[in-house]
Amino acid sequence: MIERQHLRIVSAIAQHGTMTEAAKALFLTQSALSHAMKKVENSFNVPIWRKEGRTLVLTQAGKSILSLANRVLPQFEHAEAQLRKIAEGKQGTLRIGMECHPCFEWLLKVVAPFLKAFPDVDVDVRRAFSFGGLQALHGYDIDLLLTPDPLHLATINYTAVFDYEQVLVMHRGHSLLTQPYVRPDQLAEETLISYPVEQSRLDIFSHFLTPAGCTVKDHRKIETTEIILQMVASGRGITALPKWLIDESREVQQLGYRPLGEHGLKKTLYLGHRKDSDPLGFVDAFIELALSHNNVNND
Known part of the structure; x- marks a missing residue:
């Protein structure tokens, strides 16, 4: 044995x-x-x-x-950690991994009511740029994965929680703002600013530039959304981010955006979780709050 x-x-x-x-x-x-x-x-x-x-x-x-x-x-270690939390008078910890780097602000809007509803539960959010979300979910390192690009496997369930549009963002004086939408070839002389992840994980490359056989003149990588937006607002480059994020940004008066392509680049944000049991109910409760938050915003 x-x-x-x-x-x-x-x-x-x-x-x-x-x-x-x-x-x-x-x-x-x-x-x-x-x-x-x-x-x-x-x-x-x-x-x-x-x-x-x-x-x-x-x-x-x-x-x-x-x-x-x-x-x-890892499953033993996770169960033992939960038991120690219970022994300390806490119910446990909900661990969330993020593969949508600009979606942190959206996530906070769901975390806040979750913490209020579950005062004895901690929340741990991991958003490292080298983060292997699906592997961490399988390995019981996280309980939920926030991702716009689900990889459908027999062991994982995905729930669509938020629809958004990825747009090209530029400073207010940029010439591309005179166009109704942006074509891939129009970015050939541009400096693109993005998060520090490989090109294959950036929608502007995988769903817009690369299929058209196009690229940008220069590609710069910055870790924080706030600095990216400040760089774009000062005319140092362009970026691609969710439209809702720009509308809520403090830099919104200095920024403009246009759809990526004639029909735009539409995305959906998913919460992925293992299909095995959720004995303490944290995962299901968080997903329900995420869905209700989205429904309120759409009303």
């Missing part, structure tokens, strides 16, 4: 490569570690690892256990 300790041992061996370092990381003796894994090897009559010099290398059987460990151990 494979137990949790076996998963931890195989994971440690894969990470550290030697019996000595793995035992040290797990606060076990080498003898105890070796004895535990011998039971598994004897039960299934297969070796879990082999020696290559001083390094231990996982066999096919070991790699199979490692795959299980990578899936299951």
Whole structure:
């Protein structure tokens, strides 16, 4: 029988490569570690690892256990963290990952009533630019994923919570504001300012410029929305952002925007979550608040 300790041992061996370092990381003796894994090897009559010099290398059987460990151990850690929260008098933490970097302001409008409705629940929002949202959702590092580009998998449910239009934003004196909409070829001499993510994850490239075989003269990357808008307002470049964000910006008087293409670039924001159970009800409650917030805004 494979137990949790076996998963931890195989994971440690894969990470550290030697019996000595793995035992040290797990606060076990080498003898105890070796004895535990011998039971598994004897039960299934297969070796879990082999020696290559001083390094231990996982066999096919070991790699199979490692795959299980990578899936299951984070679930144990998440459940234990929730139990500790409950023991401290708190119900837990709702962890939200963001792949829509300019949507933080929208998210705050949902987080506020959620915190009021669940005073014993904390909210943790992760919006790193290198963030691998779907992997984090599968790995139980987050509970919800806010994304405009859902990758539909059998294990994930997505709920559409917000429709918006991505527009080209420029300073008030820009010549493109004389046009009813912007064509891809009209950006050939422009400096584009965006978040620091790869081009394939930027809608202006993946859905507008690249399909037309076009690009921009220069591409600059800045982490914060406020600085991007200030740079655009001062005539240092153009950017592509949700139209609602520009309408609510403090720089709105200095900015203008036009649709990307004759029909515009329409997007939908989704909340993704695992299809497994939500025993404390945090995920479902947050999605309901997000939907009700959107309905109020559309009335």
